[in-house]
Amino acid sequence: MKLLVRNLARQTTEIEMRKLFEEFGEVGECTLVLDQETGQSKGFGFVYMPDLDQAKTARFALNGKEIDNSKIKVKVAS
Template sequence: MNIYVGNLSYRMSDSDLEKVFAKFGEVKSAKVIMDRETGRSKGFGFVEMMTELAGNEAIESLNGSEIEGRSLRVNEAKPREERPRRQY
């Protein structure tokens, strides 16, 4: 199950994110999204849990919870919609 995690602290790393979700089950991957130009965190990421059950439990427990002073937004990730590429 793929999970969107928003409103992350800008100091949070992939491994920090994985540790937060590991309490609920096996984490397949955890990725904080970085800005290509600045290398800074964009304040959101994605976590893939091995099972649907673990994913739902993590969403229930973590949505609205506070980590590093920020209230997390956690929900099931929606597939990315295709957007036309920008013409320059």
């Protein structure tokens, strides 16, 4: 299941985002979206978790959680 992670703090790294989701299972892919000009985070990214149950658990556990002083939003990517 591919998840969209929004409202990330600008200082949150891709490694930190991956570790957050790995607490709930295997992460197949993790991508933090960066601004092409500045290289800075745009505040959102995508996480792919191959196991559906693990992805659902991570989604419900992390949606609304405060990370780096920012409440993240996690939903299924369309």
